Amino acid sequence: MFKLSSEGIDFVKKEIERYETRRSAIIPCLYRVQKENKGWVPPEAVAELSQLMDLPEAWINEILNFYTMFNKEPIGKLHVQVCCNISCCMNGGRELASHLNKEFGVQGNEISKDGNVTITRVECLGSCDTAPMMQVNDNYYENLTPEKAVSVIKELM
Amino acid sequence: MPKCTINGQEVEVKEGATIIEAFKKMSEDIAHYCWHPGLSVAGVCRLCMVDVEGARGPQIACNTVVREGMVITNQSEQIKDIVRWGMDFHLINHPLDCPICDQAGECGLQEQYMKFGKYDPEMGLQKVKKRKVVDLGERVVLDSERCILCSRCVRFTDEVSKTNELGIFNRGDRSEIGTYKDKPLNNKYSLNTVDICPVGALTSKDFRFRQRVWYLKNADTICNGCSTGCSVKTYYNEEGLFRVKPNHNEDVNGYWMCDEGRDLYKFANKESRLLKAKKFDGSTWEEVSAGSAVKSLSHQLLETIKETPSKVAVVYTGQFTNQEYADSLKSFDGLGVNNFYHWMNNQASKDEFDGLLIRGDKNPNTKGLQNEASKFSGLKKLENLFNELESGNIETVFVMAPENISAYPEYESHFKALSKAKNFIWMGANQTSCYESTNSSNTYLIPLKSYVEKSGTFTNHNGTDQNFNYVTTLVAGALTLSEAMTLFEGQDLDFEIRPKIYKTMKNNHFTSDRGEL
Numbered sequence: 001m002f003k004l005s006s007e008g009i010d011f012v013k014k015e016i017e018r019y020e021t022r023r024s025a026i027i028p029c030l031y032r033v034q035k036e037n038k039g040w041v042p043p044e045a046v047a048e049l050s051q052l053m054d055l056p057e058a059w060i061n062e063i064l065n066f067y068t069m070f071n072k073e074p075i076g077k078l079h080v081q082v083c084c085n086i087s088c089c090m091n092g093g094r095e096l097a098s099h100l101n102k103e104f105g106v107q108g109n110e111i112s113k114d115g116n117v118t119i120t121r122v123e124c125l126g127s128c129d130t131a132p133m134m135q136v137n138d139n140y141y142e143n144l145t146p147e148k149a150v151s152v153i154k155e156l157m
Numbered sequence: 158m159p160k161c162t163i164n165g166q167e168v169e170v171k172e173g174a175t176i177i178e179a180f181k182k183m184s185e186d187i188a189h190y191c192w193h194p195g196l197s198v199a200g201v202c203r204l205c206m207v208d209v210e211g212a213r214g215p216q217i218a219c220n221t222v223v224r225e226g227m228v229i230t231n232q233s234e235q236i237k238d239i240v241r242w243g244m245d246f247h248l249i250n251h252p253l254d255c256p257i258c259d260q261a262g263e264c265g266l267q268e269q270y271m272k273f274g275k276y277d278p279e280m281g282l283q284k285v286k287k288r289k290v291v292d293l294g295e296r297v298v299l300d301s302e303r304c305i306l307c308s309r310c311v312r313f314t315d316e317v318s319k320t321n322e323l324g325i326f327n328r329g330d331r332s333e334i335g336t337y338k339d340k341p342l343n344n345k346y347s348l349n350t351v352d353i354c355p356v357g358a359l360t361s362k363d364f365r366f367r368q369r370v371w372y373l374k375n376a377d378t379i380c381n382g383c384s385t386g387c388s389v390k391t392y393y394n395e396e397g398l399f400r401v402k403p404n405h406n407e408d409v410n411g412y413w414m415c416d417e418g419r420d421l422y423k424f425a426n427k428e429s430r431l432l433k434a435k436k437f438d439g440s441t442w443e444e445v446s447a448g449s450a451v452k453s454l455s456h457q458l459l460e461t462i463k464e465t466p467s468k469v470a471v472v473y474t475g476q477f478t479n480q481e482y483a484d485s486l487k488s489f490d491g492l493g494v495n496n497f498y499h500w501m502n503n504q505a506s507k508d509e510f511d512g513l514l515i516r517g518d519k520n521p522n523t524k525g526l527q528n529e530a531s532k533f534s535g536l537k538k539l540e541n542l543f544n545e546l547e548s549g550n551i552e553t554v555f556v557m558a559p560e561n562i563s564a565y566p567e568y569e570s571h572f573k574a575l576s577k578a579k580n581f582i583w584m585g586a587n588q589t590s591c592y593e594s595t596n597s598s599n600t601y602l603i604p605l606k607s608y609v610e611k612s613g614t615f616t617n618h619n620g621t622d623q624n625f626n627y628v629t630t631l632v633a634g635a636l637t638l639s640e641a642m643t644l645f646e647g648q649d650l651d652f653e654i655r656p657k658i659y660k661t662m663k664n665n666h667f668t669s670d671r672g673e674l
Contacts (some may be wrong), residue, residue, distance in 0.1 A: 003187035046337060056321030058311075065326040 002042045006050070008032055020103055022053055026063045029053065036081040039079055039137075040071035052128050068122070076111040078156055081135040085123045087128035096132050098120050099146040100153070116157050161227040175204050176218035176229055182437050187231055188240050188269050190247075190355045192219040194405075199308050202247070204269070206239045207231045215239055221578040239275045246279055247305050250285045250330055251356070258303065262370040266305060273652060285330045294341025296348055296362050296416055301333040304358035308349035310334060317413060318513070320344040334358070345515060349413050352402055363419070364400045368392075368519030376628040377404055379609045379615050380522035381476060383562060385514050386617035389414060391422060391609055393629050398422035398609065403444065411618065415515050424560055424587060425607035429634045432604060439598030441453045447604050451644040454601050458553065458580060458646065459492075466493030468552040470542055473530070474500045474559040475520030478613025479622070481638035482518035482522075482529035485557070488642040495534035497543045497552070499526065502565045516618055519564035523610070525616035538572075546577050554578035554652040557638060558585030560607050576600060584641060586632075604635040611637050 004012065010126040011032050014024040033045045041064055064070050071079070082088075082097040100119050105110045111118050127133045127135075130142035134149060141152050159177075160169045170179045175198070180187040190202040198220050206217040210228035215236060218229075230236070247266065255261045311323045313333060322336045323343065336342055342350070351361045373392040379385040380401065381628045387410035390402045401422050403414035423429065434450030436443045445453075462469050473482070473487055480658035488496070501507065503517060509517030530536045545551045555577050562568045569591035575581065581597035586607045609628040616622050640650055 043338065056324075057340075058321055058324030061326055062324040063339045066328050070329075 001031075002037050002045055004033065004045075004048060005036060008036050009052060012049070016053055018078075022055055023059060025053065026055070026060055027067075030060070030064055034070060039075045040073060043072075073109070074111065075109075075154075077116045078118070078136050078153060080117060080119045080153060081122040081125070082119065082130070083123070083125045083127070083133055083135075085124035085128075087124075088131040088133060091131040093132040094121075096134070096146055096149060100149060103146075103150050104153075119154060125138060158339050159223050159225040159227075161223045161225075161229060161369055163430050164230050164232055165236075170223050174223050176207055176216070176221045176223055176227075179223055179229070180218060180231075184230075187218060188243075188273060189219060190265055190269075190305060191309060192560075193309050193312075193353055193412075196309060196312045196353075197314065202243070202305070202307050204240055204243045205231075206236050206243070207304060208233050208236055212649070233611060237273065240269075244269055244273050245275050245278055245280070246583050248274075249280050249457075250287075250302070251305060252302050253518060255304075257441060258357040259360045259365045260303075260354070264357060265355030286361070287331075287333050288335075291335065291339060292341075293336060293339070293359075294343045294347065297342050297351060298360050298362055298365065299335065300358050300360070301335070302324075303356050305336055305356055306332055307355055308334075309353045309355070310359060313346075313350050314344070314354060318344045318346040318350070320612035335633065345415050345417065345511070346513065348416050348419055349403070353412075361400070368394070368399050373399055374629075375402075377625070378415060378420065378609055378628050379521065379623050379625040380418045381420045381615070382415070382519065382564075383516045384475075384518040384520060384523055384618040385409065386521055386615050386621075386623050387414045387418060387514060388623075389418065391628055393609075397426040398629075408515055408621070409623070413514065415513075417515065420563075421561060422609075424562065425609050425631060427631055429587055430497070430604065430607070431586060431602060431633070432632055433634055434604060435592070435600075435602040437595055437598070437602075447634050447641075448644060448650070450601060450603060451636070451641050454603075455598075455645045455647055459645070461552065462492050463492065467496070467551075468550065469494045470496040470498060470545065470551045470554050470578075472498045472539065472542065472554065472556040473526055473536070474501050474502075474557055474565075474609075475518070475526045476559045476561060477521035477522060477523065477526070477557060477638055478611065479525040479529060479616060480613045481611075482526055483532075483640045484639035486529055490648055491556075491646075496533060496542075496545075497530055497536050498537035498539045499530075500539045500556075500559075500571065502559070502567065518563065518618065520559070521617070522615040522619065524620055525614065525622075543574055546575070551578060553580040555582045556584065557605075558583055558587070560586040560605075562587050562589065584638065586635065603641055604632060604669055605641070606635045606637050609637065 012029045015023045015028050019025050029049055030041055034041050046057055046060045049060050084093045101107060104117045106112045106119055109120050125135055127140055127142055132144050133140060133142040158169050160167055161179055163179050165546045166183055168179055168183050177192055188204040191199045200217050200220040206215045207229050209216050255267055289300050289302060291299040293299050314320050314323045322342050323334055325332055325334055348361055351359045373394050375390045376394045377390055388404040388406035390404050391398055392400045401419045403410055406414050432445045433444045441663045506517035556575055561563050572591050573594060576595040576597045578597055580599045582601045584603040584605050586605045592602055610630055612627045614622050614624050643650060
């Protein structure tokens with residue numbers, strides 16, 4: 001069962017002071033949980049945050065379920081997000097995504113067998129001028145070809 | 158006080174009032190789901206569109222403040238078309254399962270659909286399937302598919318009950334309302350979310366599938382669950398009462414009522430009522446009609462009481478109308494009786510208040526009883542009567558028993574204790590098994606009417622007199638306290654004082670009345 005670290009708890013306490021309303025601190029706090037829990041937010045974290053932040057569970061759950069940036073299920077060590085929005089799509093974003101799926105033997109949002117990679121298709125990441133592109137964990141990799149993408153991921157593994 | 162023109166008629170509204178409030182003030186029709194007068198403005202359903210002269214385009218009426226001289230209409234072809242299309246969007250994922258939906262007949266969506274709907278939707282895609290029959294605790298059931306995401310229920314739990322259980326989860330066409338991990342919605346006001354739900358997404362466990370609403374008639378009365386005295390509407394047919402809903406009353410309950418109050422129709426229904434008077438002479442019980450029971454009681458006891466009024470005690474509870482108190486106190490006073498006792502339940506918690514509506518005094522008319530009794534010899538504490546009974550100073554006890562026995566946990570033990578009197582007359586609306594164990598060899602059980610079967614006045618916690626009218630007859634043989642006392646004094650009942658139940662039955666009123674949005 002997930003529990004925030006003591007630094008995490010301090011972070012949450014500082015964060016709720018930072019905004020005009022405590023409700024505004026939900027997103028940074030959920031990000032903190034996601035960071036501490038290998039890239040995903042477990043459902044029990046909602047109850048923990050609700051207690052820490054003194055906010056209703058429903059409010060935190062609303063935010064958690066609304067944003068796709070919060071992963072509600074376990075993901076691999078590398079979270080590869082391939083942009084499939086219009087500019088990337090025109091430059092082969094979808095083909096890139098299917099190539100990566102085939103290369104690492106995964107489908108949809110599942111984790112590869114070695115636990116290293118999860119590949120998801122996402123909407124615009126705001127880097128249209130360098131399409132096609134992908135985001136691996138926190139970093140952008142741009143102007144990709146399928147081969148280049150595979151080698152980037154393999155290097156990071 | 159700005160003036161504006163609504164569909165050609167001029168109206169003056171409060172400073173800061175919105176256009177939809179002006180429409181409501183004029184009783185003009187305007188389509189809306191998310192707006193509710195008791196909640197904040199959400200502006201999400203986009204149906205209350207109006208044309209404001211000089212504005213760039215159509216505006217939503219619920220979130221536009223009236224300014225001086227605005228000329229507003231929702232009758233133009235353009236607005237009608239917008240509403241029609243808005244409806245179509247609401248219906249993209251709404252299952253049209255009205256024939257099996259419990260809300261049918263009082264459904265906002267159904268009503269607007271009949272009025273504005275494009276009967277042939279142009280949406281070719283499959284509807285998104287969502288969860289059905291989600292158990293949300295003791296009283297509420299959720300059907301996510303039917304929900305149109307108006308967010309009224311979410312705002313209710315955020316703003317009124319302040320319990321924050323409900324939220325809108327997920328995004329886009331997968332959005333649905335719910336509680337975190339389906340936790341039960343067990344706040345004390347949860348059924349208000351069912352009332353304000355414009356569709357059949359939230360339904361009441363107690364009421365669902367028991368009656369079609371168009372077979373029910375409704376009438377206004379006062380809730381007798383506690384000393385707040387909420388204005389309520391009861392729904393009934395010839396079989397009895399089926400549910401209770403709040404009526405808007407700004408001074409007392411706003412738009413809401415508590416869940417507890419909604420169960421109070423149950424004790425008034427035939428199943429839990431004393432249908433006939435019962436006499437016990439020490440060995441056998443005899444069932445007679447209420448009127449003849451009181452008359453024989455009168456024959457037997459009236460003279461004795463007049464001779465020795467000090468040996469008579471009368472026990473009152475705070476569940477009768479002011480008129481009944483006045484009549485019966487006057488009758489007893491006329492006979493010389495001045496031992497009046499007050500049976501107060503939950504003495505310790507009677508001053509509690511939860512900040513919204515629920516009060517600890519579970520009687521509708523404690524104030525009224527105290528007021529009326531103070532005009533005579535006042536009320537004594539019931540504990541004193543038990544001592545008097547032990548010492549034999551009291552021989553005859555009249556008890557005006559409560560209707561709402563769920564608020565009287567000591568009902569049975571008090572029945573047994575008080576029945577130690579030589580002559581024991583128990584007047585009440587309910588049937589319970591404890592009556593068999595009476596200690597008195599001269600026991601009378603007189604059936605009384607419940608609060609929906611009589612007209613009268615309750616005085617609530619802050620002294621406001623609230624009148625209410627007769628709703629329906631459930632037990633034809635029962636008497637009001639006033640009627641019982643008239644008979645006891647040896648007079649006949651003037652038939653005129655009975656409610657004229659036949660007057661309203663000229664046309665079949667059980668089929669003509671629909672619920673309201």
